[in-house]
Amino acid sequence: MINVRRCGVTKMNEAREEEIRERALKALDKKADYGPDIDLSSFVRSPERLEVKGLDDLPSGVREQAVMVGVRPDMKERAGTYFQLDHSVLFSGVSKYFDGGVEFISTIEAKKRYDWFSKYLWRAVQVDTDKYTAFAALEWDHGYFLRVAAGKKVTVPLQSCLYIYRDKLDQNVHNVILMEPSSEAQIISGCVVHPNVSRALHVGITEIYLMKGAKLTFTMIHNWAEGIDVRPRTGIILEDGATFISNYINLKPVGSVQTYPAAYCNGENSTAVFNSLIYGDKGSVIDVGGKIILEGKGSKGEVKSRVIATTNAKVYSRGLLVGKREKTRGHLECRGLLLSDQAFIHAIPELRGETSGTELSHEAAVGKIAEEAIYYLMARGFSEEEAVSMIVRGFLDTRIFGLPEPLQREVDHAIDIVLSSSL
Amino acid sequence: MLALEVRDLVVEVDGRRVLDGLNLEVPKGELHVLFGPNGSGKTSLILTILGLPQYKVLRGQIILNGEDITFLPINERVKRGIGVLFQNPPQIKGVRLGDVLKKLAKDETPMEIARKVNFPAFYLDRELNCGFSGGEIRRCELTQLMAQKPSFLLLDEPDSGVDVENLELVGSIINELAKGRSGILITHLGYILRYVEAQRAHVILNGKIACSGRPIEILDHILREGYWWCDKCKEMRGD
Ligand SMILES: Nc1ncnc2c1ncn2[C@@H]1O[C@H](COP(=O)(O)OP(=O)(O)O)[C@@H](O)[C@H]1O
Ligand SMILES: [Mg+2]
Numbered sequence: 001m002i003n004v005r006r007c008g009v010t011k012m013n014e015a016r017e018e019e020i021r022e023r024a025l026k027a028l029d030k031k032a033d034y035g036p037d038i039d040l041s042s043f044v045r046s047p048e049r050l051e052v053k054g055l056d057d058l059p060s061g062v063r064e065q066a067v068m069v070g071v072r073p074d075m076k077e078r079a080g081t082y083f084q085l086d087h088s089v090l091f092s093g094v095s096k097y098f099d100g101g102v103e104f105i106s107t108i109e110a111k112k113r114y115d116w117f118s119k120y121l122w123r124a125v126q127v128d129t130d131k132y133t134a135f136a137a138l139e140w141d142h143g144y145f146l147r148v149a150a151g152k153k154v155t156v157p158l159q160s161c162l163y164i165y166r167d168k169l170d171q172n173v174h175n176v177i178l179m180e181p182s183s184e185a186q187i188i189s190g191c192v193v194h195p196n197v198s199r200a201l202h203v204g205i206t207e208i209y210l211m212k213g214a215k216l217t218f219t220m221i222h223n224w225a226e227g228i229d230v231r232p233r234t235g236i237i238l239e240d241g242a243t244f245i246s247n248y249i250n251l252k253p254v255g256s257v258q259t260y261p262a263a264y265c266n267g268e269n270s271t272a273v274f275n276s277l278i279y280g281d282k283g284s285v286i287d288v289g290g291k292i293i294l295e296g297k298g299s300k301g302e303v304k305s306r307v308i309a310t311t312n313a314k315v316y317s318r319g320l321l322v323g324k325r326e327k328t329r330g331h332l333e334c335r336g337l338l339l340s341d342q343a344f345i346h347a348i349p350e351l352r353g354e355t356s357g358t359e360l361s362h363e364a365a366v367g368k369i370a371e372e373a374i375y376y377l378m379a380r381g382f383s384e385e386e387a388v389s390m391i392v393r394g395f396l397d398t399r400i401f402g403l404p405e406p407l408q409r410e411v412d413h414a415i416d417i418v419l420s421s422s423l
Numbered sequence: 424m425l426a427l428e429v430r431d432l433v434v435e436v437d438g439r440r441v442l443d444g445l446n447l448e449v450p451k452g453e454l455h456v457l458f459g460p461n462g463s464g465k466t467s468l469i470l471t472i473l474g475l476p477q478y479k480v481l482r483g484q485i486i487l488n489g490e491d492i493t494f495l496p497i498n499e500r501v502k503r504g505i506g507v508l509f510q511n512p513p514q515i516k517g518v519r520l521g522d523v524l525k526k527l528a529k530d531e532t533p534m535e536i537a538r539k540v541n542f543p544a545f546y547l548d549r550e551l552n553c554g555f556s557g558g559e560i561r562r563c564e565l566t567q568l569m570a571q572k573p574s575f576l577l578l579d580e581p582d583s584g585v586d587v588e589n590l591e592l593v594g595s596i597i598n599e600l601a602k603g604r605s606g607i608l609i610t611h612l613g614y615i616l617r618y619v620e621a622q623r624a625h626v627i628l629n630g631k632i633a634c635s636g637r638p639i640e641i642l643d644h645i646l647r648e649g650y651w652w653c654d655k656c657k658e659m660r661g662d
Contacts, residue, residue, distance in 0.1 A: 372513045375475055376551075378497040379507050380527060380567055394517025394550070 009115045016118060020127050024137040027128035034316070035258025035287045038229050040135055043170035043201050047086050050165060055083060055091050062163065062194070068414050069190025069221040070407075071161040077406065079185075080104040082144040082160040086169055089142050101152035102185070103145070107174050110145035117145070120176050124207035124235030124264070132231040136172040136203045143173030143205070146187065148214075150180040157186045157219075157407055164193040164200045164228070175206040179214035179242070186217040188407065193225050199255075204232040210242035212267070219247040219403065221414060224254040226282060234261035238270035240296065247401040248276040248288065249411065251418040253313075256285040260318060263292045265299035265328075276305045277396045277415070280313030280343065281422055289318025289348070294328035294358065301330040304400055308392060309336065309343035320350040323358025332362035337369060337395050339388075393419060425486070426451045426575055426605035427472070432483035434471050434630075441467035441478070443630035454576070454601045456616065456638045457609045459627035460650045465609045466510055468627065469577045472607075473507050474500050487575060506573020508564040510580050510609075514553045520563060521547030527570035536566045541592065557584020565596050576606025582615035594618020613642040626653045 031037050052058060055073045058066075062085075063073045075081050080094035082104050089109075094102045103110075110117045127137045144160050164171055179185065193200060202224075210216060224230055236244050244263055263272035274290030292301030303319035321330035336345035349362040369391050377387035396419070398411050427449040434442035441464045449455050459465050471478040472485055474497045485493045492500050524533035524547070533547050540562040549555070555563055561581050568576070578597065585593050597608070597619050608621060616638055624638040626645070633653045634641070644652050 370513060373515045375497055376509070376513050376515065377518075377523075379473055379501060379505075379509075380523065380571060381498055381501040382526075383498050384496075390518055390523075391515060394515065394519070397517040 013115065013118045020122055020137055023128040024134040027134035028131055028138075030128065030130050030134065032130040032132060032231070032258060034260065035231070036256050036285055038201060038231070040131060040170070040201070043199075044166065044168045045139060045170055047166040047169055049088060050085060052085065052090055055081070059165070062165075065192045065223065066161050066163070066190060068417055069161065069192055069223050070188040070219070070410050070414055071159045071190040077156055078159045079154045079156045080158045083163070084142055084161070084173065085163045086165050086171060087141040092144065098152075098154055101149045102154055102158070103147040104158060105145050106142040107145045107176055108140065108142050110176070120178060120207060120209060121174070124209065124237050125205055125233050129233060132203045133205060133233050136174055136205050136233075139170070139172050140174055141172050143175040145176045145178075146185070147178045148180060148183040148185045150183060152183045154185040157188050160187065160189045162189070162191045162202070162204070164197055164202060167197050168199050169197070170201045170203070172203045173205070175204065177206070177208040177216065179208075179210045179216050181211045182213040184215045186219065186404070186407065189218065189220045190223070191220070191230070192223050193228055195225070197225065197228070199227045200229070202228065202230045206232065206234040208234070208236040208244065210236065210238045210244055210270075212239045213241040214239075215243040217245045217247070217403070219401070219407070219411065220249065221411070222248075222250040222254070222257065223252045223418065224257070226253045227255050229255045230257040230259075232259040232261070234259065236261065236263040236272065238263065238265050238267050238272060240267035241269050242267055243271045245273045245402070246275065246290065247403065248274070249415065250286060250288070251277070251279040251396070251415060251422070253282040254284045254286065256287070258287040260289050260291060263290070263301065264295060265292060265301060266295045267299070268296045269298040270296050271300045273302045274304070275401050277398070278305065278307045278315060278317070279396065279419070279422065280307065280309040280315040282311050282313065284313045286313065287316040287318070289316070289320070291320040291322070292330060293322045293324065294330060295324050297325050298327045299325070300328065303332045305334045306395055306397065306400070307334065307336040307345050308339060308395060309345045310339035312340070312342040314344055316346045316348065318348045318350075319362070320352065321360050322352045322354065323360050324354045326355055326357025328358045330358075330360045332364070334364040335395075336366035337392070338366065339368070339392070389419070424451045425449065426453070426488060427607075428486040429468075429472070430484045430486070432471065432485065433481045434467060435479045435481055436467065436477055441630055442471065444483070445627070445631045447625065447632060449605050449607065451605055452603060453622040454606050454608055454620065456621045456624035457607055457627055458613070458624060458641060458645055463627045464630040465627055466579055467630075469507060469579050469607065469609065472577060473497060473505060501573070504574030506568050506571045506576055508561070508568060508576070508578040508581050510583070512552045512560060512564060515551040516553060518551050519547065520549055520551060520566065523551065524566060524570050527567060529572070531570070536569050539569065539596065540565055541589070542566065558586055558589055561585050561593060562589070565593065568600055569596065574604050576600060576604065576608070578606060578608045580609050580611055582610055582612075590614060591618050613646070616642060626650070628653055
């Protein structure tokens with residue numbers, strides 16, 4: 001009986017996999033709606049494998065860089081860790097305390113382990129969205145599968161680090177998060193690149209499923225570098241009463257980042273929040289935002305961004321709220337601070353109401369630092385540079401994230417380090 | 424010995440003359456009161472002494488402790504002892520009072536300073552001047568001055584918006600700040616003078632000092648007869 005069923009599932013999986021493959025192949029040349037177009041063939045797909053035994057054995061400098069994106073290689077005060085370097089999983093595991101209630105493994109491993117796993121692939125993100133999703137489907141380099149069991153509250157953060165070590169690498173990760181009913185977790189996800197890397201492409205597919213009453217806080221710190229192109233593709237599906245909070249921090253120069261994650265608030269009274277802090281510098285093209293589709297009755301959405309652009313950075317800050325059902329509410333807030341006349345910030349807040357029972361609003365403001373604020377701080381004895389850096393640091397205020405205190409301190413510390421090197 | 428000497432100061436803002444040949448001397452260790460109707464140039468004088476660039480000095484000099492500071496940048500003047508309580512401080516989002524106090528304070532914790540103005544601990548987490556009431560803004564300014572400990576105070580209406588309960592508190596903090604130091608205190612209605620000791624008062628009219636005298640006497644005249652009396656007094660002196 002069980003065998004027959006398994007066989008049926010496998011057949012279904014095979015058919016779906018074939019379909020996904022075909023759709024991917026057709027989309028391989030499909031340009032993305034936003035962001036500079038990238039030539040996928042110009043990257044290395046088969047890096048030599050680095051012999052690293054574990055996190056104690058990381059190449060020099062990698063540990064320090066991991067810490068800067070909130071990842072602790074010592075795994076202290078972390079419920080679980082996933083560490084991927086290039087195309088290899090260096091470590092994945094859960095601390096003993098949360099064993100059984102939390103699973104944190106490679107998605108390729110998860111697919112081998114569970115028949116049902118495939119149904120969570122390419123459902124919150126469409127495989128033929130663009131060439132990057134297509135590419136990631138055809139060339140899949142792990143990524144993590146996080147599952148938190150029903151009712152389990154994971155009180156300490158989980159952490160993941162996606163690291164690019166080899167020059168000219170293409171890294172396509174595919175992450176899946178499954179939050180079972182009434183589970184709670186926070187994950188801090190850091191992306192870093194080795195200083196010797198001059199060019200690389202990171203494609204990150206992340207599909208997040210929040211079942212009834214589940215809550216996930218997803219904090220991502222990007223520390224890329226000039227010459228690195230980044231194309232995250234994220235979809236979140238929320239059931240009744242679920243809450244998703246995304247905190248995105250990008251403070252280091254980058255070639256280009258383009259991402260427009262979408263949260264589908266299908267469940268009644270579900271909530272999605274996208275917060276972002278962005279410091280665009282040195283020719284970076286940063287095109288980020290958040291879409292929230294308020295489909296469930298009483299669902300709520302919020303998109304909040306703080307953007308700084310300096311030198312010759314180009315920053316697009318997008319937001320889209322779609323109110324489809326009654327008693328839905330959403331607010332978009334974008335604040336931009338321009339520190340250079342060669343840079344720009346383009347705020348594109350969009351609202352789409354499809355029923356009279358939805359309440360959507362937005363506010364957006366882009367400007368330079370108010371001179372009087374600088375003079376005020378100078379009147380307290382600070383130099384002009386100190387005043388500017390205090391205002392900039394204040395503008396990138398992590399308190400909008402509502403993180404738990406210890407994590408907030410770590411994130412603040414990471415921001416302080418990055419900002420002190422760029423200001 | 425003079426702490427501050429302002430000589431024949433002529434200042435324009437946005438092409439508009441706000442100070443018009445103003446002379447003022449504040450000896451070391453004295454606190455002087457500045458009265459004057461709305462728009463007479465009181466705030467302009469303070470912000471010019473501080474060195475805000477939009478206040479363009481066309482003529483005259485500002486001398487602090489014998490040094491000409493007329494064209495020094497703001498923070499250089501502050502290094503030499505200037506400290507301002509602003510009448511209309513800007514809101515600075517994300518910059519929190521506690522963080523500023525921590526950077527400024529030498530021998531006290533932000534908490535200890537906040538306690539002195541009856542601010543609860545969580546006020547240290549508040550963003551500078553954001554959502555503060557009028558009286559709270561004065562007290563927030565005072566906490567920063569307490570941390571700064573300036574040798575020359577420029578206090579622009581520290582009593583405005585302060586309720587009766589807090590007026591005495593504000594007065595006693597100013598007394599403490601001014602002890603052994605010098606400064607200028609602007610007050611519109613003179614309430615604060617019930618609690619603050621000042622040695623001398625001046626009335627500013629149309630960008631210059633119209634008359635000077637003992638603080639209580641001048642306040643008394645103004646309250647009884649208004650600034651009209653100062654104009655008359657000027658005429659009597661034949662200016
Ligand atoms: N930044 C400014 N731009 C234009 N006019 C100003 C500015 N600052 C002050 N003024 C004008 O200068 C005059 C003096 O103002 P102020 O010094 O603030 O007066 P007071 O403090 O005595 O009430 C007023 O008429 C005021 O409107
Ligand atoms: Mg004034």
